[in-house]
Amino acid sequence: MRACARVTGWGKYLPERILTNEDLSHMVETSDEWIRSRTGIAARRIAGAHETTASMAIRAARQALAVAGLAPQKLDLIIVATATPEHLFPATACLVQDALGAAHAGAFDLSAGCAGFIYGLSVAAEMIAAGTYRNILVIGAETLSRIVNWRDRNTCVLFGDGAGAVVLQPGQGDGGVLASVLGADGSGGHLLAIPAGGSKLPASPATIEKGQHYIHMDGREVYRFATRVIARAARDVASAAGIKLDDVELFIPHQANMRIIESAIKDLGIARDRVYVNLQRYGNTSAASIPIALCEAVEEGRLQPGDHALLVGFGAGLTWGAVMLHWGVPTPIPPVPRWRRLLHWAGYRLASLRSLAIRVARKVDAWLGQPLNGKSK
Ligand code: ACO
Numbered sequence: 001m002r003a004c005a006r007v008t009g010w011g012k013y014l015p016e017r018i019l020t021n022e023d024l025s026h027m028v029e030t031s032d033e034w035i036r037s038r039t040g041i042a043a044r045r046i047a048g049a050h051e052t053t054a055s056m057a058i059r060a061a062r063q064a065l066a067v068a069g070l071a072p073q074k075l076d077l078i079i080v081a082t083a084t085p086e087h088l089f090p091a092t093a094c095l096v097q098d099a100l101g102a103a104h105a106g107a108f109d110l111s112a113g114c115a116g117f118i119y120g121l122s123v124a125a126e127m128i129a130a131g132t133y134r135n136i137l138v139i140g141a142e143t144l145s146r147i148v149n150w151r152d153r154n155t156c157v158l159f160g161d162g163a164g165a166v167v168l169q170p171g172q173g174d175g176g177v178l179a180s181v182l183g184a185d186g187s188g189g190h191l192l193a194i195p196a197g198g199s200k201l202p203a204s205p206a207t208i209e210k211g212q213h214y215i216h217m218d219g220r221e222v223y224r225f226a227t228r229v230i231a232r233a234a235r236d237v238a239s240a241a242g243i244k245l246d247d248v249e250l251f252i253p254h255q256a257n258m259r260i261i262e263s264a265i266k267d268l269g270i271a272r273d274r275v276y277v278n279l280q281r282y283g284n285t286s287a288a289s290i291p292i293a294l295c296e297a298v299e300e301g302r303l304q305p306g307d308h309a310l311l312v313g314f315g316a317g318l319t320w321g322a323v324m325l326h327w328g329v330p331t332p333i334p335p336v337p338r339w340r341r342l343l344h345w346a347g348y349r350l351a352s353l354r355s356l357a358i359r360v361a362r363k364v365d366a367w368l369g370q371p372l373n374g375k376s377k
Contacts, residue, residue, distance in 0.1 A: 004176030005125035005136075006328050009070060009167030011063025012295040013056045014282065015045045021157070028153040035157045040258025044160025044283030046145045054086050054095040056163035057141035060291070061096060064137065066336050066344060068167035072100040072351070076133035078107040079124060081116025081140045081287040083316060084147055085109050088198075096139065101351025105137075113192065114254050114315025115182075116140055116287035117164070121311070121323050122180035124168050129177075131170075139165040140287035147194060149214035158256070159215070160283035164291025175305070175328025179241035181233055181321060188225060188318040191218045223260060229320040230254075230264035233312050237322035241308075245270065248324075249307040250297060254314055255279035255289040276302060286315065303327045 020043045021032035080093040093107035112119040117140035124136040141163035148156045196207035276297045312322040
């Protein structure tokens, strides 16, 4: 029997600082009324000066590993879906791997805009189903506040920062990822883009002067695209999983805009009480939005063993995708005991020491002229 990838751990991290619509109305020409009525957003979280995409991803990952009761050394793969990586390279996933002390894990970043987490979940589930890997960490993490033009009211009111993570492990006949669908339409890439800073248009004083290192978006076109693809992806994944939409207990759409969600669920004939929405608190956190919402839905007891959850995302690329989950973990889970939290804390301190030791060893090797493979120069 083909293994099914089950979600066995989940975690999230949201920065403390809250930026309300009222705060924004002092920064650009906008109002609480405009933002709420056009998007449903009331507030968003903004990363502190020392917080980054990796640091938030690490916090969410640690929680997810604790819930799964899985040691980082047992991880086979770490995928970080993000549109705001720490650097063009190295991958943010490698920084997470080092900080967790996941010594046996491969790690890569995945760029699929706001659909990134869905893409990551789909890839990870297939790797588990194929028997390639057993323990995979999929993270969606974003620091969008660093790529938003805070003088552009068309975009700055929409986005927020945060991270969410899940642990996937194989299960047999007791729930998991039943099906996934992915899609892309690169002809609409320019509708939501950061024009400069890549190899086509490297960052320069001229690109900075023109604000080309910020998010540029054609809001109306993205809106039209989103309302079309959510319904299509939801129907496709339901059909691929052999599940009727009526039998789905919870829909978890990408949290971009309440009007987009309402339009899609109207098209699908889904009642509002079967849809999880938290965008009023966090705004659009791109690849982090679905794992944060999944995590909160579980914490609030909205998913019980045997339930079906349909996750659906869309974003820059243009990309879209959906995953049908058969939930298998009883919730709420008991809190992690204090002794185990202490053990985790000690494990992560050891991971920092391990990282330091490897860096020092690398320096000493270079100094002695001894490459790590043992052959002398
Ligand atoms: N406050 C006040 N007025 C504003 C603001 C603001 N924050 N932003 C735009 N306006 C103005 C515009 O300038 C325009 O004025 P004008 O008529 O004088 O030119 C007017 O409001 C109407 O603008 P529209 O663009 O027509 O407003 P619309 O109702 O379409 O809402 C919005 C704009 C919210 C951006 C909508 O188009 C939308 O949600 N699009 C999808 C955006 C999205 O979800 N992007 C991300 C998805 S993918 C991802 O997550 C990466």
